[in-house]
Amino acid sequence: MSRTAFVNARLLDPATGLDAPGALLVEGEAISDLGPGLFAGGVPDGIPVVDLGGQALLPGFVDMRVSIGEPGEEHKETILTASRAAAAGGVTAMVCLPDTDPVIDDVAGIEFIARRAREAKLVKVYAYAAATQSLQGRELSEMGLLAEAGALGFTDANRAISDALVMRRALSYASTFGLLVIQHPEEPSLAAGGQMNAGEIATRLGLAGIPREAEVMMIERDLRLVELTGARYHAAHVSTGAAVEAIRQAKRRGLRVTCDTAPHYFALTETDIGDYRTFAKVSPPLRGEMDRRAIVEGLADGTIDAIASDHRPQDQDSKRVPFSSAAHGVIGLETLLPLTLELVHNGRVGLLPALAALTCRPAEILGLEAGRLRKGAPADLAVVDLDRLWRVDKAALRSKSKNSPFDGRPVTGRVTRTLVDGRTVFTLDEA
């Protein structure tokens, strides 16, 4: 069995709070040993050694919200190109949304993703299945069968499950299998036609606004249904302070509720739309500065469990059009880490809690054996130069689509090597 010793590393394991110089031994596909004292007396002969020169060695990131475009929109992204982007971003596991064409609402869809991921053979690609058939919000999908086939959770992707009775049944049915329901929390009737956050900027630009209240009202309704059913519930990409506060209170009441946000909700605001920049069009929309700060606060106090890239590739034809015709979404797999680290560099969130939101906490929500440095765990690892300054260059991003609003942004912290099951799937080209 192949063995590799990673020495002279800064071991960072958010799950246990470990932050110490040390070494880690990969044996085959798993971590066989690690610790500050490992190889204190030198690495035994015959084990290849990788000297990390003091770089951080972390569990690979678990990105719990990614849109890929395959099947159906392979011109925007394929599982292979998304996997390359993920590997370059230190993401060793990602979960894709079911709003593909065809919709992933049957076992064949889940199996298709698994097969394409095996062929790409880079990172671990999982899928959520549609909560309702064809994402129509009416009839439930075959949740039990889909879960057996490997679906990690159930969601109608970027559509809210808006009918209260359907949501109640989805939660209640999923709870019998212990499955997770993930909501896009936005009251669709209130958000209808909206292009950006409602407010002064939308008024000046003449764009229809989506009020912030559309988010919290859906979450508050859902929390009542969670109480009614006792189910697990996850609110995706929260963007407002009110939503964070509602979830904070729900957690205090002991509800089994979790949530995530995406880097653009703490790294950008609605002012980044500027003069109709369609790369800043996302769903839910970018909010104002007060909400951005509330998201940071939610991450700092742990109310927000996870940071997901919310990667959504869009080609030029989808973005080089008037704002209200433009598709929403940004790519984010390769910028997930450095944007998260901005929170750390700004002194808002500690390093380990910030990394926990990328690793052990999403893994725990999803029930994945991932996101930890632990003996016997799969060797899904990211080597990170935490101090490396670099500039995001969309031309250099590996994603097939280039819709990054962060192009040109100076950032700190770069993934230099990524391993999945002990196999190196990415090494930073130091050209």
Place this chain on the structure above:
Amino acid sequence: MEPAPRRAALPSRHLLAIQGLTAAEITPLLDLADGYVEQNRRPEKKSALLRGRTVINLFFENSTRTRTSFELAGKRLGADVINMSASASSVKKGETLIDTAMTLNAMQPDALVVRHPESGAVKLLADKVRCAVINGGDGTHEHPTQALLDALTIRRRKGRIEGLQVAICGDILHSRVARSNIHLLNAMGARVRVIGPPTLMPTDIDRLGVDVHHDMRRGLRDCDIVMMLRLQTERMQGQFVPSIREYFHFFGLDYAKLAVARPDALIMHPGPMNRGVEIDSELADDIDRSVILDQVELGVAVRMAVLDVLARHEVAP
């Protein structure tokens, strides 16, 4: 001391919005337009200022008065004016806005006048062409030449804009005219109030520097200018007012509501009017109060001034 007259100039080679313009830029443009009013009243209305220049009117949205006004403006300056409407162009065949822009750009026009149903579309197109682009109205964003012609109308009737109380009434939410007028009137030192039902008010409109009223009898008190807006049912998604009858009852302008305004208050409307919806028919025709036809006349002069400033620039190779 009177400042020396400024030559009209704009900060950009395009006119996409009023937001960002200052009184120092607007005033010389209005002065220039004043001169064109005189030219347009002569039997011989045509000059040769833009001879050999090409102006393309590119309208993705139906329009009669704005397109005609720009067409006349171009022709009276001696330019060749081509009208293109979306129904006749390849847009219907799936060509993107940027393709259209690139295609027209290759025809070497000197100015493009663009109207589009989506906010920001004119700016998107302007970024892709070398000639001057004049916003003829984009979605619910801006309609800069309308605000300029309104300002010229006010200035000619009242002798000034600064210090006047202006009420903009009705469907503010869907109105690009309201937005351009708010920016322009604020830049020129007028006091602006907006009046309408809360359902037709954009979020945080007060941040644009206006007072917000929901009652005509209170909002119109002592105002010098009453600008009525058309109820833009074609842009509405869903119901914003319960009925036309109710709307007219509370927000339609009639003599009774106008009584609280100053006795010499002027009534303006960007047209086309919905008589009996936002304005009483008799009042609209009252030559002592309504300056709606002045607005149409001065619109041509203002557009001539804008073309004068923008369509004559030398295009970089």
